Amino acid sequence: MKPVRIGICGLGTVGSGTVNILTRNKALIDARAGCDITIVQIGARRDNPNCDTSAYNVTRDVFDVANNPDVDVLVEVMGGTTVAKDLIFKAIENGKHIITANKALIAHHGNEIFAAAKAKGVTVAFEAAVAGGIPIIKAIREGLAANKIEWLAGIINGTGNFILTEMRDKGRSFDDVLAEAQALGYAEADPTFDVEGIDAAHKLVILASLAFGIPLAIDKVFTEGITKIATEDVTYAEELGYRIKNLGIARRTDKGIELRVHPTLIPEKRLIANVDGVMNAVLVKGDAVGATMYYGAGAGAEPTGSSIVGDIVDVARTLTALPEHRVSYLGFGSDFVSAQPILPIEEVETANYLRMSAQDKPGVLSKIATILSDSGISIEAMIQREAKEGESTVPLILLTNKVQDKKLTAAIRSIEALDSVTGAVQRIRVEALK
């Protein structure tokens, strides 16, 4: 069988991990692919001390790789959505199969990229774009192909999970742990993408498209970060039998598809509630298979490289298949990918955790309870503490039943308007994941 010739663009963390795996495990990978897989060119602005490229043809201009007639498969691991985008369109134009780890690029421009690739009859594979080394895209796109996916929920940002885990295990504050995560290199200097849920949103829309056969809809995702989670929220959640995790959730409902990333209380008994540190996990509920979960490293040079190389082997295995027989980009024949209404967060129904600071005097609770019951919201659980010495307010924690988001938002406004409640009401959504 003729060799499959790889061009790699980018030699950062993922690029170096990919090159190192292809070099170290070449015999094994060729045996699995059933053919010789060769790196014919690497495009990188600079070398990487973690990666010996002396045996390879290295260019400083990644477009050399896209234009290299000897390259069958272009691996884009540069990141970013400008040069990387131009590079991928150029490579598709030149008839090359594309493998990328670029979640932002797929989330924002996947629809156009898939259309261009389909016109050229080339593959676009992006296992590495979601949950690092976990083969979650293959699982949804192929392994669970029999299933009408009902919902999925994922811990798909390791930095956020590390922060929440440390806050729980050690009672540390968000800012304190974030600073350490940055020092450890788990978090970027600008942590916005991680802590505001943007990175998770990129991954969620990709998973949702695979699960439901919808075009990528990054502009439709509701995103709420973990920056406002206080140590006491973590503690109260535990008292109530829950863990707080930053989840990406996609659910099929009669009214439309839910797409949301936000901190979430999960019953501590759920396996996914016990996924700690920088690890990732995705829980997928299918109508036939029931609940399945996929766990592993969500980032890192070789875990992410593992997914890139897995895609390379897949491409090698299907090179001779007719394009219409290859697994399509989103797992559905692209004629079948159709837009479905995305439910705005206001319409989404969830249970909720509420924490407020109330005056320590009679009648306050009844006022709050009245506001909630008037909105048809019932209280499932409550924690009330006695006021500390010399304090005039007490923390009040409530768990509500399932309620439409906008109804609860309105009720919270009314509660905040009470003289007897000081400051804002903390609100965190709750998911049973059953």
Added chain:
Amino acid sequence: MKPVRIGICGLGTVGSGTVNILTRNKALIDARAGCDITIVQIGARRDNPNCDTSAYNVTRDVFDVANNPDVDVLVEVMGGTTVAKDLIFKAIENGKHIITANKALIAHHGNEIFAAAKAKGVTVAFEAAVAGGIPIIKAIREGLAANKIEWLAGIINGTGNFILTEMRDKGRSFDDVLAEAQALGYAEADPTFDVEGIDAAHKLVILASLAFGIPLAIDKVFTEGITKIATEDVTYAEELGYRIKNLGIARRTDKGIELRVHPTLIPEKRLIANVDGVMNAVLVKGDAVGATMYYGAGAGAEPTGSSIVGDIVDVARTLTALPEHRVSYLGFGSDFVSAQPILPIEEVETANYLRMSAQDKPGVLSKIATILSDSGISIEAMIQREAKEGESTVPLILLTNKVQDKKLTAAIRSIEALDSVTGAVQRIRVEALK
């Protein structure tokens, strides 16, 4: 694209689940496969009340399906290793692709079946044979193709896990829970396959072949059941920070490959230690990806049917690929599948849990400690209780360091020979799974 025509042999639990999924989710499945997937014939000795086959062509002779020229893909879900074996060889001879859920058949006769299939250029897919609805075979064979797999460990028998979970949660005895499991239909009237680890051994050899590229070696697996686990072992394990799970373990070592199924103490902090009830999970350690875990229902009509239908979609997607480009049966080009030495259990090194009943008098512990240290075995942890009122013996529980199996076996014999130790020494292996 021309339709893919399916023949289904067997209409028991898995067969009916498969037919029901293909019927209910046909539009979705066709969309994912990119072609029309049609059941052209069902072979079953009798009907199944859980499955409406009125729309299908049903025959009482499964060989009609194997000989039906309109059948492209034969799905064998009858079970057993006699008729099912003849049927599959006949179907291969007739050039049909094979999909089976038959773990015993693949474990015992997979090597011959793959050879015959290769000669005919047809696919043999068996995702449903291991861990029911969890796409673990696809994950190892494709998703982790970049990795040199170092080891895998799985809870791959739901009945055994249900029994051990109940023993722990409710302090019930093995026999008590087994009786209930049989009443609930989790366990067969003859539970030998489940409780003696035979079923797990079938699945383990399949996973090991995929992981290491070795022929199926069912005769080389060390198998120990869970029948001898006492409620107090479960309790002592918890005191020591462990859970007892029935694991199938395959590990690559310099001396050879370990293939073993036995009750195992696992640190309770490990995610897999928290997989309870009838659920299955497989932990796979790759050199690039690190540890990944796959969790879901290990049995049942639709979970297992989900894997069968996933295989059907895979076959449909690769029908036009050249045989040498299709994913090979064990994930390695079959020319690369090579026997490697399997390490006999005597040579395997593990830590161990020991429980014995010792005379409540001075010097006993020192005798036992001396026997162990003379064999180079050190004690990592110990529980010793005071004798109960009127009892002359006390339970003594020890955790050893990692030691060669035969060395510990010899030491146990010496300990059992002591006058001051009454009865047999209970011994359960320990795995850190790190």
